[in-house]
Amino acid sequence: MRVSELELQDAAAGLLESSSSGALLRQQTDSRGTGASNDIETSPSAGLFRQVAGRFVKHRLAVIGLVVTSLLIVIGILAPLLTPHSPYAVTASFSAAPSGDHWLGTDQVGRDVLSRLIAASRVSLIVGFSTVGLYITFGTLVGLISAYVGGWLDMIVMRVTDMFMAFPFLMVILVVVSALGASLNTIIIVLALFSWPAVARLVRSSILSLKQLDYIKAGRALGYSAPRIWFRHLLPNALGPIIVNATFGIASAIMSEAGLSFLGMGVQPPAASWGNMLSDAQSLTVLTDQPWLWVPAGTMLLITVLAINFVGDGLRDALDPKR
Amino acid sequence: MTTNTVIHEDALAARSALPIARLDNVRTYYPIRKGVFSRTDGYVRAVDGVTLNIYPGETLGLVGESGCGKSSIGRTILRLEDVHEGRIWFNEEEITHYSDRRMKPLRTQMQLIFQDPYASLNPRQRIGELLAEPLRAHKLSDSRGTAMEVDHLLDLVGLPRASKERFPHEFSGGQRQRIGIARALSVQPKLIVCDEPVSALDVSIQAQILNLLQDLQKELGLTYLFIAHGLGAVKYISTRIAVMYLGQIVELGDKNSLFDSPRHPYTKLLLEANPVSHPRLRQREKVVLEGEAPNPADPPKGCRFHTRCPYAQAKCQEEEPRLDGSLHAAACHYPLW
Amino acid sequence: MLPYITRRLLISIPVLLGITVISFIIMKLAPGNPVDMLIDPNTPPELLDAKKEMLGLNSSFIVQYWHWLSGLLHGQLGYSFSSYAPVAGMIGERIGPTLLLALTALLIGLLIAIPLGIASAVRHNKAFDHTMTGLAFVGLSIPPFFLGLGLIYLFTLKVHWLPTGGMSTLGGEGGIGDTLRHLILPASVLAVGIVGKKIRYIRASMLDVLGQEYLRTARAKGVKESLVVYKHALRNALLPILTVIGTEIPVLLGGSILVEQIFQWPGIGQLTMQSILSRDYPTLMALNLAAAIVVMASNLVTDILYSFADPRIQYR
Numbered sequence: 001m002r003v004s005e006l007e008l009q010d011a012a013a014g015l016l017e018s019s020s021s022g023a024l025l026r027q028q029t030d031s032r033g034t035g036a037s038n039d040i041e042t043s044p045s046a047g048l049f050r051q052v053a054g055r056f057v058k059h060r061l062a063v064i065g066l067v068v069t070s071l072l073i074v075i076g077i078l079a080p081l082l083t084p085h086s087p088y089a090v091t092a093s094f095s096a097a098p099s100g101d102h103w104l105g106t107d108q109v110g111r112d113v114l115s116r117l118i119a120a121s122r123v124s125l126i127v128g129f130s131t132v133g134l135y136i137t138f139g140t141l142v143g144l145i146s147a148y149v150g151g152w153l154d155m156i157v158m159r160v161t162d163m164f165m166a167f168p169f170l171m172v173i174l175v176v177v178s179a180l181g182a183s184l185n186t187i188i189i190v191l192a193l194f195s196w197p198a199v200a201r202l203v204r205s206s207i208l209s210l211k212q213l214d215y216i217k218a219g220r221a222l223g224y225s226a227p228r229i230w231f232r233h234l235l236p237n238a239l240g241p242i243i244v245n246a247t248f249g250i251a252s253a254i255m256s257e258a259g260l261s262f263l264g265m266g267v268q269p270p271a272a273s274w275g276n277m278l279s280d281a282q283s284l285t286v287l288t289d290q291p292w293l294w295v296p297a298g299t300m301l302l303i304t305v306l307a308i309n310f311v312g313d314g315l316r317d318a319l320d321p322k323r
Numbered sequence: 324m325t326t327n328t329v330i331h332e333d334a335l336a337a338r339s340a341l342p343i344a345r346l347d348n349v350r351t352y353y354p355i356r357k358g359v360f361s362r363t364d365g366y367v368r369a370v371d372g373v374t375l376n377i378y379p380g381e382t383l384g385l386v387g388e389s390g391c392g393k394s395s396i397g398r399t400i401l402r403l404e405d406v407h408e409g410r411i412w413f414n415e416e417e418i419t420h421y422s423d424r425r426m427k428p429l430r431t432q433m434q435l436i437f438q439d440p441y442a443s444l445n446p447r448q449r450i451g452e453l454l455a456e457p458l459r460a461h462k463l464s465d466s467r468g469t470a471m472e473v474d475h476l477l478d479l480v481g482l483p484r485a486s487k488e489r490f491p492h493e494f495s496g497g498q499r500q501r502i503g504i505a506r507a508l509s510v511q512p513k514l515i516v517c518d519e520p521v522s523a524l525d526v527s528i529q530a531q532i533l534n535l536l537q538d539l540q541k542e543l544g545l546t547y548l549f550i551a552h553g554l555g556a557v558k559y560i561s562t563r564i565a566v567m568y569l570g571q572i573v574e575l576g577d578k579n580s581l582f583d584s585p586r587h588p589y590t591k592l593l594l595e596a597n598p599v600s601h602p603r604l605r606q607r608e609k610v611v612l613e614g615e616a617p618n619p620a621d622p623p624k625g626c627r628f629h630t631r632c633p634y635a636q637a638k639c640q641e642e643e644p645r646l647d648g649s650l651h652a653a654a655c656h657y658p659l660w
Numbered sequence: 661m662l663p664y665i666t667r668r669l670l671i672s673i674p675v676l677l678g679i680t681v682i683s684f685i686i687m688k689l690a691p692g693n694p695v696d697m698l699i700d701p702n703t704p705p706e707l708l709d710a711k712k713e714m715l716g717l718n719s720s721f722i723v724q725y726w727h728w729l730s731g732l733l734h735g736q737l738g739y740s741f742s743s744y745a746p747v748a749g750m751i752g753e754r755i756g757p758t759l760l761l762a763l764t765a766l767l768i769g770l771l772i773a774i775p776l777g778i779a780s781a782v783r784h785n786k787a788f789d790h791t792m793t794g795l796a797f798v799g800l801s802i803p804p805f806f807l808g809l810g811l812i813y814l815f816t817l818k819v820h821w822l823p824t825g826g827m828s829t830l831g832g833e834g835g836i837g838d839t840l841r842h843l844i845l846p847a848s849v850l851a852v853g854i855v856g857k858k859i860r861y862i863r864a865s866m867l868d869v870l871g872q873e874y875l876r877t878a879r880a881k882g883v884k885e886s887l888v889v890y891k892h893a894l895r896n897a898l899l900p901i902l903t904v905i906g907t908e909i910p911v912l913l914g915g916s917i918l919v920e921q922i923f924q925w926p927g928i929g930q931l932t933m934q935s936i937l938s939r940d941y942p943t944l945m946a947l948n949l950a951a952a953i954v955v956m957a958s959n960l961v962t963d964i965l966y967s968f969a970d971p972r973i974q975y976r
Contacts, residue, residue, distance in 0.1 A: 048447065048490075061794060159671065163678045166959075168951035170914035171932055172683070175944060178936045179689045214443035218503075221401055222457045222510065223430030226423075232456075236447045255803060259918055262805045263933065281809055282922070284824070288817045298806030306801040313797070 055318035062314020068307035075118060076125040083115035087272050098292055105292040108280060116272035117296050123273050124304060127188055127257040128250040135192035136246045139199025144230055144238075146200065147207035154204075161197035169194060170259065177265045187266055191253050202245055206238035240319035247312035251305045258301050274301040341415060342376035343514050343546050344400050344433075349373050349409035351392075351399045355620060367620045369395035371570030372409070374646070377514065382540065382547040384561030384578070386554060386593065388616055392570040393550045397516040400548065401433050402426050413514075431461055434507035438519040440499035444491040450477075450502055451487030457509040476505040479542075480535060497528035504535065508543070516548045521556050533560050554593060558582060566590045569619055569627040576651030586653035586660055588632050626656065665964070672956050676949070680732075683948045684725050687941045728945060738942035742935075747946045750931065757827055758927030760839075761919070762912040764847040766905065769854030774901065776855070777862025781870060782889055792859055799856025804915060808849045808922040815845060825924035846923040850915050854908060862901050869897040899968070906962035910955040 057063055075082060084103070085091075091102075091110040098105045104113035146157040173190050180186045210216060211234065219229045260266030261275025269276055274297040281287055281294030350373075352366035369392040377383050377400075387393045398404045400411065402418055410419045413429060421429075437443035444453060454473045458464050464472055474484050480501040491499060500520060507515055517536065521529040533556060539545060551557045557564055557578075564581045566574040566589065574587040585591045592612040614631050617623050623630050629639040638656050646654040719727070731738055737747040780792040815822045823829060827842050869875070870893050878888050913928070920929030928947065935943040 061797075159675060159678075162671070162675045163682070166675060166679060166952045166955045167682075168910060168913055168948070168955060170917050171951055172686075172948065174917070174932070174936055175683070175948070176686050176689075178939075179686050214437040214439055215445045217398075217403065218435065218437065218443055218506065220403055220423075221430065221433075221435040222460065222506075223423075223427040224456075224460050228460060233445050237445070251801065255801075258803055259805065262803075263918070263921060265936075275805075278803075278805055278809065284817065287809060287813050291813075294806075294809060298803065298809065301803050301806060302798075302801060305803070306797060309797050309801050 052315075052318045056314050059314035059317055061310045062317075065307040065310030065314065068303065069311055072121060072304055072307070073125060076122040079118050079122040083112075083118045085112035085115045087111060087115040087119035088270050095286075095290055095293070097290075104296050105290070107277075107293055108286075111270075113277075113292055113296065116277060117274075117300060120272040120274045120277065120297070121300065121304070123184065123267055123271065124254045124257065124301070126184065127191070128254040128308075130188045131191045131195065131253040132246050132249040134188065135196040136199055136242060136249065138192070139196035140203050140235070140242060142196065143200035143203025144207055144234060147204040148211060148226070148230060148234070157200065157204075161200055164194060164197040167194060170256070173256070173260065174263065174265055177260060182260070182265050182268055184267060184271075187257055187260060191256055195249065195253070199242065199245055199249075202241055203238055206241060207234055210234055210237055244312055244316045244319060247308060247315055251308040251312065254301070254308070255305050274298070340379050342412075343379045343414060344377040344548075345412040346373055346375045346396070346400065347410045347412075349396075349399060349411060350407040351395050351404050352407040365620050366407075368392075368570045368622060369619065370399055371619075371622070373570070373572055375565065375572065375575075377546060377548055379513070379546050380540075380544060381562045382549050382560055384557035384564040385548060385550045385567060386557050386564060387552065387567030389552055390616060390619065391567045392619065393552075393567050394518050395570075396567070397435070397518050397548055397550050400514075401435055401516055403435075427461075431463070431510040432512050433514045433516070434510065434512040436500075436503055436507050436515060436517045436520045439523050440496050440503055441491075441523075443503050444499055444506075446491055448491070449487060450489055450491070453491075453502065454487070454505055454509055457506065461510060463510065472509070476509055479508060479539065480505045495528075496524050497531060500524060500528075500532050501535065504532075504539070508539070511543075512545070514546045514548070516550070518550045519552065520549075522552065529556065536560065554582075566593065569616060569622050571627060571654065572646060573628065573655070574651075574653045575646065580651045584660060586651060586658040587628075587655045588634050588659065589628050590653075591659060592633075626654075661964070661967070665960070668960050668963075672960075675956070676952060679952045680729065680945065680949055681725070683945055684721075684728070687939075687944060688721055688724075728942070732949075737946040740935075740943050741940045742938040742943075747943050750943060751928070751946060751950065754926065754928045754931045757925060758913075758916055758920070758929065761843065761846055761850065761925060761927060762909070762916060764843055765850035765854065765912060766908060768847055768851040769858065769908075770905070772851070773855045773858035774862055777859045777901075778866050778889070778894065778897075780859060780863040781866035784867060784870075789863075792863070796856045796859040799852050799859075801856070802852065804849050804853060804918050805922055807852060808845070808919060811845050811849065812922075825922070827926055842923075842925075846919045846925050849919050849922075850912060853911070853915060858901075858904070858908075861904060862897075865901060866893065866897045869893045872896075903962060903965035903968075906958040906965060909958040910951075913951055913954060 056066075089111065091106055091112070093102075093106055094110045095108050096102060096106045096110075102112050102114065104117065107113055107116065142157060146154045173194060176190045176193075177186055180190070216229060216233055219233050224233075257266055257273065258275030258278070261273040262279045264276075264279060266275055267273035277297035278294050278301075281290075286293050349370055350368065351370035352368055354363040355365050355367060356363060371392070373396060375383075375396070385393045385396060395404060399406060400413075402411070402421060406419055410417060412418065413433065416429075418426065418429065448456070451473050454476050455469045458469045458472055463469075473487055477484050477486055482498065482501050482505070486494075486498075486502075491502065494502065504520075520536070521532050524532060536547070537560060540547060547560070549557060549560055561578050564574075564576065564578050565572050566581075566587065568589050574581065574585065574590045576586075581590065582594065585594055589612075596612055612631065617627070617630055623640075624643075625641050626632070626635070626639040626644050629635040632639065634657055636657065642656065644654045644656050646652045647658075728738065737751075739745065740747055740750060743750070776792055780789045783789050812824050816824045822845055823842050825842075828838050829842075870889075875888055875892055878892055879885070883892075916925075916927060917929035917932055919925065920927045921933055924930070931943065932947055934940070935947065
């Protein structure tokens, strides 16, 4: 937890440097000539987005990851249309091996495994994106305001993040979920509740160094309101590390949900989740004789998490060209 | 304490109008935090009792070594720093304790130009947006008027109008400084604090920017507080010069008088440290400014310069000299004349 | 350094207090209470009430918390609601197996990750490096419970080499060999996660060192490349590598919950799950507090080691 924070801070510092005053850039631009030269072309210039995209596509695994992730998102969105059977419909054949009608067989109560697998992909993506959306927004706001305002507020916020980060993650989440009752909403809220502090710290350290820069002082001298400075000047320049963190965060939220569901503290049957599908495999018969009940769910989970992590790695390299 | 200075400033005021900005015995301190509970453990006295008037239309040069508090004075006048003690007026309106909200309308009248043209422009904003934003924030014009105003600003600073489609990183240092100047001009200020605006630039570009600043001053009737650590640019552009040492002004006078015959030993040493172009003008005996400036958190007792002053005497270690009230003022017990 | 440590320790007191308060609130949010969970629903209500009174569940939240806190300050962690055994004893019983599991996993993980990370850095941007990067991501993306099931399937059910779970063979002789055979699978699952994370980290810190001027000088002098890597670079890269061990401890603690569940390893993780299911507040409070202390202590140790490894880091 600690070192990944340090690494991310490094990445943040790197991004700041490269976006504000890279030495290389300086030399390049200075050689263009002096004063009001005429060498400014009239074609519109490439924005940062295109530069980042250009570097991203060079990362082969990241591109594959992005394709797979996009495919999964499409599957998740279209899930109700794609499932050959209802994921809840019980058929007469229990634990049936794969067949023409049930490509991946049926589970112990006779539901179609493939349909449940597809339905579960939607659950995983909902958990991943909602959790991250929630805690990135909250953590970013907290980090931004804490760093900008400083003083007592900053100190209190830092102690609160200390507190949340010292909680043993999986353990406390299990306790809270068991206390509040397991449901999709609970899982999302609880995962977000214990994930925002790392983002708040990351954003805070970015903002602390950004706020020393002259263009922020210029904003103050121009009488810009605090929200204008936050959202138009500070945040856009701190976005790189936040995006990277969010991407990895989606993968880890999906993994956490699966873990909770595996332990019976997550998505509750009859709703399908890759985690609770795997949890059904904890019997030796299933493990040995009915691989269709556990191999597909585990494989989907692995592919999803892996693909998103590759995208995150690609984004990290693309947003921070020094690495 | 300020009576003498006031006489002097009154003499000047007779030559021109009322001051556009006025500092009276201003102190700007930064707390030093230490220990387990980050309690305040003393202060860096960045500005330590400065009284200064800036008159409309003049260029007041403010010179001193790095860390002497000259930038802090600039930022204090603009109320970007909180004042520990003393009072500040802008156009005869006391703004010492104005909140950010009350300062907002005044922001259109006072602006700031930065030293580092690489750090002073938001890298994510196209130039057009960067120049239009102040107009929008202060609702100075409608959208069509804004577009025209941006073109006008680019014309003013000598950049092609096509620049507005571009990002800051596509410009050279000198061009970026022009953009910074255009941004400062966008709100049509009266007073501009130029915080070492050319010291980060190549020598060849420095002159261009200084010329631009002078042209703009004539054209728009601007007042400058021009901060610099060396005397070169200041000599070129200023009408009056204030020399700072460890948070205080030690000498204040007309440019020519100060350059030709400095009164404070520190000014003399600064002048001598400046390379002289003509060999015959170079003095034989040179007194060199030795050592480092003392820590501004713990300035020396008596005259702050006595630790490095070649002319220091016993009195200098005991008694703090005040800026005397003459037209060419110096804070020294034993001025050079 | 000493003022820094003092500062950190002083700060950790309110943080820990806050953690206990929050944990307490969370547990009180739970709809069920342990008495209802444990006792036959046909028990007369008077008896239930007496039971609750005995366990202190009828007093107000603040009184209950204060009771718990003052017990803690007297070195009392209280008694389990489910087994009535002293909590400290229960944790003490379980901590050994968890430590054994975690440390073995750490050892295996580092023994694999360090050579692979170094090799990856030496063959920077070559096929081997890319493969390692890919594998590292697989390692940290594979769900431990899926991996665990897969390993049980392979090594237990297909080839019958290793036991499915537990810490010793039921009715067997026991002994070190038996424990080791039970240890291999769970430790490997935990180790895979470590390897995945650490390969990348070790590769990065090794690359950092390999790019330094003094190594270029050594190469320019004609020092053999293998000597450059193993004598000059490794020595300087190893220290930062070793310091990050501290950061793995909290991760192992969390991971042990899942792994112990799959392999029925009788450690802290299983105790946690049992306590959660039976709403055993005193045990959960103690586990939470102990885990928080471990997390904070390992963070502090990591930061201190870090400053030794990199003298440029100054702590205030």
